[in-house]
Amino acid sequence: MSAITDSESTAQRIFAAIRSIPAGSVAAYGEVAERAGLPRRARLVARLLSQRSEAGLPWHRVVRADGRIAFAPGSEGFDLQCARLRDEGVAVLAGRVHRERRVATLDEQLWGPSTRS
DNA sequence: CTGATGACTGATA
């Protein structure tokens, strides 16, 4: 059988986490890493996207923790990510996504933004 | 081994 390395299974978990981001929403690198079971591996997620990104992977839904596009303004990646997000109905102003468009925590998805009785 | 780099993050000024 194939010898699946830890790195590959890790990568698959990260890709799965990214795919789990609903269209019209975005998540931070740190959030993706955490949901993939890799806390504090935000840079690993970034490096993975940079080197091994897959076809069909909604990488454009991954932004920085502050909602900003990770690419430099004016770069190809920036322009492409911005366009694809807007295509999904996400407002991107000054290279930034509004806070409410973020998929904060898993808890928030399950419990809702204002479950406080 | 050390040091630099990167699609990062949080704290501080």
Place this chain on the structure above:
DNA sequence: CTATCAGCCATCA
């Protein structure tokens, strides 16, 4: 608000 610093982790010279 922006600018800088330190922490973090994987890879490379």
